[in-house]
Amino acid sequence: MKSENLKALILSLTQDIVFEYDGGVACINPWNETRIEAGYDDKVKIYDNIDEVMIDPFYHGKSLQEIAEQINLD
DSSP states (O other): OOHHHHHHHHHTTSSOEEEEETTEEEEEEEEETTEEEEEETTEEEEESSHHHHHHOOTBTTBOHHHHGGGOOBO
């Protein structure tokens, strides 16, 4: 999935996004545009904007922007 498509899916606020990456399970819960919760490998972060969600190296040192094309959504 392209990074822009993943970003749009998160901002659609229609579903939680679950995927596996590098041996860990991740879940992104978009509550609204200013509260997006992400969990990965027993860690949880809450973001206040989509840009931070996309560029934070939260996934074993990689960002969603970097790994978007490598993940398959459940």
